Structure formats: structure tokens, C-alpha cells
Amino acid sequence: MHKISRLAVLTSGGDAPGMNPCIRAVVRTAIYNKLEVTGIRRGYQGLIDDDMYDMGTRSVSNILNLGGTILKTARCLPFRTDEGMETAYQNLKKHGIDALVVIGGDGTFTGALRFSQKYPDIAVMGVPGTIDNDLCGTTYTLGFDTATNTVIEAIDKIRDTADAHDRLFFVEVMGRDSGAIALRAGISCGAEAILLPEKETAIPDLIENLKGGQYNKKSSSIVIVAEGDKNGGAYDIAKLVQKEVKFYDVKVTILGHLQRGGSPSAFDRILGSRMGFAAVNALIAGKNQMMVGLEANHIKLTSLEKALNQTEFRLEEDLIKMAEILSI
Ligand code: F6P
Numbered sequence: 169m170h171k172i173s174r175l176a177v178l179t180s181g182g183d184a185p186g187m188n189p190c191i192r193a194v195v196r197t198a199i200y201n202k203l204e205v206t207g208i209r210r211g212y213q214g215l216i217d218d219d220m221y222d223m224g225t226r227s228v229s230n231i232l233n234l235g236g237t238i239l240k241t242a243r244c245l246p247f248r249t250d251e252g253m254e255t256a257y258q259n260l261k262k263h264g265i266d267a268l269v270v271i272g273g274d275g276t277f278t279g280a281l282r283f284s285q286k287y288p289d290i291a292v293m294g295v296p297g298t299i300d301n302d303l304c305g306t307t308y309t310l311g312f313d314t315a316t317n318t319v320i321e322a323i324d325k326i327r328d329t330a331d332a333h334d335r336l337f338f339v340e341v342m343g344r345d346s347g348a349i350a351l352r353a354g355i356s357c358g359a360e361a362i363l364l365p366e367k368e369t370a371i372p373d374l375i376e377n378l379k380g381g382q383y384n385k386k387s388s389s390i391v392i393v394a395e396g397d398k399n400g401g402a403y404d405i406a407k408l409v410q411k412e413v414k415f416y417d418v419k420v421t422i423l424g425h426l427q428r429g430g431s432p433s434a435f436d437r438i439l440g441s442r443m444g445f446a447a448v449n450a451l452i453a454g455k456n457q458m459m460v461g462l463e464a465n466h467i468k469l470t471s472l473e474k475a476l477n478q479t480e481f482r483l484e485e486d487l488i489k490m491a492e493i494l495s496i
Contacts, residue, residue, distance in 0.1 A: 172267045172291065172451055174204040176220065176260065179237040180211030180244070180272040180279070183428055184297045184311025186436030187237040187271055192228035193444025194269050194295075199225055201452055206265055210240045211272070212247035212279055215256035220263060232437050235314075235430045241272075247279050257287045267291040267451045269444070273298030273309070274476055277459065281472040284457050293447045294459035294472055297440075299428055301348035304477050305470025306461025310443065313435040315342070315427045316352045322423055323357040323390060330388035336378065336409070336416035340402035342427050343394040347483055349427070350394035355491045360389040362491055363405070365396035366483045371405070375412045382415050384496065389416060442467060 177194045179187050191207070198205045205223045208214040231238055246252035260268070268290055270280045277294045284292040296303045299315035319341050330337045339359075341349050347364030354362035360381050363369050374391070381389050391409075393402040402420045410418040432440065439462060446460045446467040459475040461468050 172203060174206060174263065174265050175267045175269065175448065175451065176206040176208050176263075176265045177223075177239070177269045178208035178211050178214065178271070179239045179241045179297060180270060180276040181241060182273065182298060183235075183237050183241050184299050184309070185235045185314035185428075185430055185432035186310035186440040187297050188231040188234045189432060189437045189440030190271055190295055190297065190310060190444040191237065191239060192231055193441045194448055195223045195228045196225055197445045197448040201448065203448075206263055207239050210242040210244075211276070212244040212252075212256065213242040215259055216244070216246055216252050218259045218262075220259070233431050235432065243275065244279075247283075253283055253286060256283070257290070260290055265290070267293070269293050269295060269447045269451070271295040271297040271310070273300060274303065277303075277472050277476055281457060281476070291451055291456040292472070293451050293455065294475065295443045295447050296459060296461060296475070299349065300343055300346040302346035303459065303461070303475050305459055305463070305468065305475045307463055308435075308439060310436055310440050311428070311432070312348060313439075314430060314433045316349050316356070317433055318427050318430055319349055319353040319423060320356045322426070323353060323359075323392070326421055327357060327388065327390060330390060330419075333417065334387050336389045336391070336413065336418045338391050338393055338402040338406040338418070338420045340393045340395055340420070340422045342423070344396040346396070347394040350392045351483060351487055351491065354392045355487065355494070357390065357392075358495055359392045359491070360386070360495050361391045362488070363391065363393045363397040363399065364483060364488070365394050365398065367488065368398050371399060371408050374405075375409055378409065378413050378416070
């Protein structure tokens with residue numbers, strides 16, 4: 169176990185509300201424990217470009233309420249190469265950095281794990297920061313709660329106008345490989361159907377379902393489509409359905425990146441604070457190549473390898489079934 173004296177923090181991949189409270193917790197917990205802290209801008213890109221700065225307690229003042237990330241973020245292809253990793257390593261050594269907290273999703277953790285296997289003298293600790301809620305070893309990822317609430321607020325408004333006009337709306341939400349937002353938002357807004365990347369929905373079944381809604385005198389219908397659904401995007405699906413469902417006027421709304429912005433919810437501020445605090449304490453305790461998660465309201469460490477194991481990750485079948493029943 170090597171003793172840490174300078175720790176660096178970065179955010180990488182898609183930003184998520186709650187990243188800033190987490191950065192604040194990392195910086196202040198480290199300083200409380202007499203460690204020096206470096207902030208790296210634009211994720212792994214900043215590591216390669218040597219874009220870093222010293223952080224103090226005041227450099228994270230008044231950021232709890234801010235969406236996005238004060239450290240900025242990027243999806244960095246050069247970090248996937250040996251040359252990119254070597255440059256990043258040399259920059260870390262130059263600044264005397266011996267531990268790294270990475271806040272991000274699966275792509276971020278894949279990079280962190282590879283890097284740390286290649287350069288074992290740099291300890292790494294992951295914090296799950298992604299609105300997608302798709303990592304093993306944590307019930308919630310940072311940003312998922314805020315993003316879901318943002319989606320709910322938007323769909324409630326869509327429901328008003330859909331109902332006023334007797335319309336069928338297809339609302340596309342984020343989640344290239346993850347239906348977590350779609351499912352929670354669908355339950356919360358009483359969607360008539362929820363299309364998830366993890367579970368194939370046959371279009372004829374969807375049409376039957378919507379016809380049933382008309383028979384049951386529903387004045388509007390909302391279908392939530394996670395962007396990674398195998399049938400295509402919301403526009404493609406709407407076209408197929410409109411051919412068969414004449415009784416509704418069909419409209420499409422793509423919520424897009426507004427789902428990633430906004431002030432973090434209380435839940436995400438507390439989660440970010442807890443996870444940042446725990447990440448630094450875990451590094452001080454000599455832990456490495458792990459992710460900080462929250463399970464049964466307790467902080468739990470999971471190996472990065474396990475966190476990335478998608479075969480262990482399952483969307484809750486019981487919630488899917490419940491959503492179907494409650495929307496009859
Ligand atoms: O990973 C989070 C996420 O918001 C996904 O849900 C979405 O598919 C993706 O990022 C979009 O990425 P970008 O902002 O790079 O287009």
C-alpha cells in the first residue's frame with residue numbers, strides 16, 4: 169500500500185447533475201486529511217494536455233447548486249491508445265500525483281481500469297456519475313434522480329396538451345443502452361407504454377396496446393421511448409404506429425440534452441457529497457481500482473471490473489410489469 173500525498177480529480181464522459189457536489193466533497197475531504205489536490209480539466213483529455221490546476225477549499229465554494237461540472241468534461245479517444253495513456257502518466261508523475269478520483273460512467277471506468285492496470289503506482293477510485301444509472305454495485309448513479317425529475321416535469325406538461333387534443337405522443341428520452349430513465353419516468357407519468365433498449369417491444373403489440381387504450385376511453389396516450397430502443401428512434405416508431413392507429417393524432421417530442429442540465433436535486437447533492445467523501449477516504453485506506461456505490465443507503469465499494477460487468481446488471485422486471493398493469 170503506497171501513501172498518497174497528492175490526489176487529482178476529473179469528470180469524464182457525459183456530464184451529470186451532482187458532479188459538482190462530488191468534486192467539492194473530494195477536494196475538501198482531501199484537504200481535511202492534509203492531502204494536496206489537483207483538478208484536471210476536460211477529463212482524460214486534460215490529463216493528456218497537462219491541463220490541471222491546484223485546488224483549495226475556496227475553489228469549490230458555491231458549486232453545490234450548479235449543474236454540469238466546473239472541471240468540464242470530454243469523451244477522449246486518445247486516452248484509449250498506449251501513447252495517450254503514456255503521456256497522461258508522465259503528466260501525473262510530473263505533478264507528483266499518486267491517486268486519481270474519476271467521476272463518470274462506464275467509458276470512464278473502462279479507461280481508469282486499463283490505465284491503472286498499466287500503471288499500478290497510480291491508485292484510482294471511481295465515482296458513478298451518469299444519468300444512465302447503468303452500473304453494477306450502486307442502486308443510484310449521480311445525476312439519475314435529477315434527470316428523471318427533469319423528464320417527469322417535461323412529460324407532465326406534454327400530458328396537458330396531449331389530453332387537451334386527444335393526441336398520442338412519443339417522447340424520446342436519453343439512454344443509449346439504458347432504459348432506467350424511461351422506466352422511472354414512465355411509472356411516474358403513467359405512460360401507456362415504455363420502450364426500453366433492454367427489452368424488445370414488438371410494434372404490433374404496441375399498436376394493440378394503444379387500441380386497447382382507445383377502447384378504454386383514454387383521452388391521450390404517452391409512449392416513452394429510450395433512445396437506444398431496438399425499433400429505432402421515436403420518429404421511426406411514431407410513423408409505423410400512425411399507419412395503424414387512426415383515432416389519435418400522433419406527435420413526437422425528443423427531450424435531448426436538456427435532461428443532462430439543471431441544478432442537482434437534494435438527492436444528487438447528498439449522493440455526490442457522500443460518494444466524494446467516501447472515495448477519498450477509501451484511497452487513504454489503501455483501496456484501489458474500485459468504485460464507490462450506494463446500496464441499501466450504505467456506501468459500498470465494488471471493484472471497477474465488477475461495476476462494468478453488464479451481464480450482472482438488470483433492469484427491474486417487477487417495475488416493468490407493474491408499469492404495464494398500472495397503465496391499463
Ligand atoms: O451517457 C449519458 C448520455 O446522456 C446517454 O444517455 C446518451 O446516450 C449520451 O450520453 C449522449 O452523449 P453525447 O452528449 O456525447 O451526445
